Amino acid sequence: MSQTGRVSSAKGTDTSASAAPAFSSVRNVVLVGHSGAGKTALSEMLLAAAGTIPRAGSVTAGTTVCDFDPAEHRQQRSVSLALAPLISGEVKINLIDTPGYADFVGELRAGLRAADAALFVVSAVEAIDGATRMLWHECATVDMPRAIVVTKLDQPRADFAATLASCQEAFGGGVLPLYMPEGAPGSLELTDLLHTERPELEAERSALIEGIIAESEDETLMESYLGGTPLDPKTLMSDLEKAVARGAFYPVLAASSADQIGAAELIEVMSGAFPAPDEHVMPPLTRPDGTPVADLPPADPDGPLVAEVIKTTTDAYVGRVSLVRVFSGTLTPDLPVHVCGHGLEERGHPDHDVDERIGALVSPLGKALRPLDNCRAGDICAVTKLAHAETGDTLSGREEPYLMTPWVMPEPLLPMAIAAHSKADEDKLSTTLGRLVAEDPTLNLRLDTETGQLVLWCLGEAHADVALDRLSSKYGVAVDQQDLRVALRETFSAPAAGTGRHVKQSGGHGQYAVCRIEVEPLPSGGGFEFVDKVVGGTVPRQFIPSVEKGLRAQLERGVRAGYPVVDIRVTLLDGKAHSVDSSDMAFQVAGGLALRDAAQAGTVSLLEPVLEVSILVDDEHVGAVMSDLATKRGRVMGTELVTSGSAGAPGRTLIRAEVPETELVRYAAELRSLSHGTGTFSRHYLRHEAVPAAKAAQLTS
Numbered sequence: 001m002s003q004t005g006r007v008s009s010a011k012g013t014d015t016s017a018s019a020a021p022a023f024s025s026v027r028n029v030v031l032v033g034h035s036g037a038g039k040t041a042l043s044e045m046l047l048a049a050a051g052t053i054p055r056a057g058s059v060t061a062g063t064t065v066c067d068f069d070p071a072e073h074r075q076q077r078s079v080s081l082a083l084a085p086l087i088s089g090e091v092k093i094n095l096i097d098t099p100g101y102a103d104f105v106g107e108l109r110a111g112l113r114a115a116d117a118a119l120f121v122v123s124a125v126e127a128i129d130g131a132t133r134m135l136w137h138e139c140a141t142v143d144m145p146r147a148i149v150v151t152k153l154d155q156p157r158a159d160f161a162a163t164l165a166s167c168q169e170a171f172g173g174g175v176l177p178l179y180m181p182e183g184a185p186g187s188l189e190l191t192d193l194l195h196t197e198r199p200e201l202e203a204e205r206s207a208l209i210e211g212i213i214a215e216s217e218d219e220t221l222m223e224s225y226l227g228g229t230p231l232d233p234k235t236l237m238s239d240l241e242k243a244v245a246r247g248a249f250y251p252v253l254a255a256s257s258a259d260q261i262g263a264a265e266l267i268e269v270m271s272g273a274f275p276a277p278d279e280h281v282m283p284p285l286t287r288p289d290g291t292p293v294a295d296l297p298p299a300d301p302d303g304p305l306v307a308e309v310i311k312t313t314t315d316a317y318v319g320r321v322s323l324v325r326v327f328s329g330t331l332t333p334d335l336p337v338h339v340c341g342h343g344l345e346e347r348g349h350p351d352h353d354v355d356e357r358i359g360a361l362v363s364p365l366g367k368a369l370r371p372l373d374n375c376r377a378g379d380i381c382a383v384t385k386l387a388h389a390e391t392g393d394t395l396s397g398r399e400e401p402y403l404m405t406p407w408v409m410p411e412p413l414l415p416m417a418i419a420a421h422s423k424a425d426e427d428k429l430s431t432t433l434g435r436l437v438a439e440d441p442t443l444n445l446r447l448d449t450e451t452g453q454l455v456l457w458c459l460g461e462a463h464a465d466v467a468l469d470r471l472s473s474k475y476g477v478a479v480d481q482q483d484l485r486v487a488l489r490e491t492f493s494a495p496a497a498g499t500g501r502h503v504k505q506s507g508g509h510g511q512y513a514v515c516r517i518e519v520e521p522l523p524s525g526g527g528f529e530f531v532d533k534v535v536g537g538t539v540p541r542q543f544i545p546s547v548e549k550g551l552r553a554q555l556e557r558g559v560r561a562g563y564p565v566v567d568i569r570v571t572l573l574d575g576k577a578h579s580v581d582s583s584d585m586a587f588q589v590a591g592g593l594a595l596r597d598a599a600q601a602g603t604v605s606l607l608e609p610v611l612e613v614s615i616l617v618d619d620e621h622v623g624a625v626m627s628d629l630a631t632k633r634g635r636v637m638g639t640e641l642v643t644s645g646s647a648g649a650p651g652r653t654l655i656r657a658e659v660p661e662t663e664l665v666r667y668a669a670e671l672r673s674l675s676h677g678t679g680t681f682s683r684h685y686l687r688h689e690a691v692p693a694a695k696a697a698q699l700t701s
Helices: 039-050 070-075 104-115 131-142 160-171 199-215 218-226 234-244 265-274 423-439 463-476 541-556 584-599 618-629 668-676 692-701
Strands: 025-031 082-086 091-097 117-123 146-151 176-177 179-180 189-192 249-256 306-316 317-329 336-341 353-356 361-365 368-371 380-384 392-396 412-422 444-447 454-458 479-482 487-490 496-504 513-522 528-532 568-576 604-618 635-643 652-660 680-690
Touching: 025 039, 025 070, 025 131, 025 265, 039 082, 039 091, 039 117, 039 146, 039 265, 070 189, 070 412, 070 513, 082 265, 082 336, 082 361, 082 604, 091 104, 104 306, 104 317, 104 463, 117 131, 117 160, 117 265, 131 265, 146 160, 146 179, 146 265, 160 176, 176 199, 176 336, 179 249, 189 317, 199 234, 218 568, 234 265, 249 265, 306 423, 368 528, 380 412, 392 568, 412 423, 412 463, 423 444, 454 463, 463 479, 487 513, 487 618, 513 541, 513 584, 568 584, 568 692, 604 618, 604 668, 604 692, 618 635, 618 652
Parallel strands: 025 091, 025 117, 117 146, 146 249, 176 249, 528 568
Antiparallel strands: 082 091, 179 189, 306 317, 306 392, 317 380, 336 353, 336 392, 361 368, 361 380, 412 454, 412 479, 444 454, 487 604, 496 513, 513 568, 604 652, 604 680, 635 652
């Protein structure tokens, strides 16, 4: 390792289509960090240092060099998974840039699935907040090996020591600096703690060495260290690299994109300490019918083909482009493959098993798609013209198809009702929404059969904004947002009687039907019961089903506020008929009129859906969340301590409550604000309950 952070000249790489840089190993590295931490600037600096691009920001003005879908950066925030390869010696490093905003955690999880290690990016001028801790938790959930890089050291308020202390407090043990930045912005240098012995750095150096020894598999190192025997820095570095690869040690590095400081050190750590693909356990495999498959050797280029689509987008000129991680085997252009997608049917992605043919293989860099001859196990590439493949799908051989267990997709809980702006937009809307959902499985498209609205479920407001922007700017489809209608219902809260009279005598064949009914409430969930108590033939037998049909039609239309009527028993008591003018239709109309007449007695109640809500939040925000639930007419059913926290991190509490759905329409955004981006929740329908009179007046006004 070098002793200072001045970036040495790295081996240049020709990025033209004809170039085929030689490399013997791959490192798939996902960049993780809060929005604004400097991930994109850092990736540009690394690419420039490796010679992949001439200089940072030189690929396309206004477009990040690792932008898989440049149009998505229109809103000045990273919202899309992106890929950029760099070559360092014989190692190819695929940098996977992920969004740091909470609304795009689905993209983050896709990036974690594609990677073998994470470079966790923290700004030296911003505090470690709850959102950053949540990102760290996402990495920990999948046991992702990590290194931390502190960025923006060129800023006037940058404080490496304070940021390091915050990281150690928030992330726990094993977080120790490998380099120390020294000097003022513009003249920064990095000092390698393993190779530098200076009195003023002795505390930091000793802590690093002791941390490495604590994670070393060589038990003699501790004895040598305690006995005063000098330790070989190469041995320590070797043990550090092993500890990083197995996720037991998290070295902290430093970088300044403005000063081009830290790139060489980062590339060295990623190449030497991060695990290769063959050290990464392959996700579980089955056959498409669910039959388990024995574990395959990871990253075997001669093994059976198993690859996964980790991102789908559409290019105006190329068509559908799929970003693919190859776990086993080798992809080649025009290769016949089986495309398999299961397990996301509830998200609007029906299960499918289809045969397709690979189009071109390309390596994306900015807006450029550079042709590839092949993509071997462990590597990542983009594939064109897979008509059916969606994010999360498995690509395998036609004769030996596999299904890879998909990663956990976050549940979209912010509904947005939309409608086509014009007839021209309506003609394109269905196809366009299908493409949008295929690209982003964290979107969920549903037609609400009770309200008739088309509802797009998103992860948050920013996610919704990006979806609308894609529809407009990328696909040329304009939609209007509508007020979301919750599926309310009506019921009778007390017995009532009504008479329906449908008599028309206006020349020619007339219409005549009279029926008298009694309505009684049923318990919640009782549905609808029809009872015939007609005696003496006052309503002829052939017309009694007509009365029931008319009643059921009126139930769907509602009797007071236009919502379906539920949980009642209707008894047909009496009626009148005419030998000539009575008909099936006349008694249908009379039945509906009788139900409406009974509703005039003022005994109709409005019902609203009540949801069971489970809210997971940091302890420090429990009070705010509980107070907010009280304003939403929520009933807290209990709380449970989930984690006690560690190393200064807050504990987390699970709150269970019952809340009317009308109060939860914007809760995904509201909870994020209340919990500073750290809260999550799930919801399930329980029952319908009567709406209080004051609230009912608001809902029907």
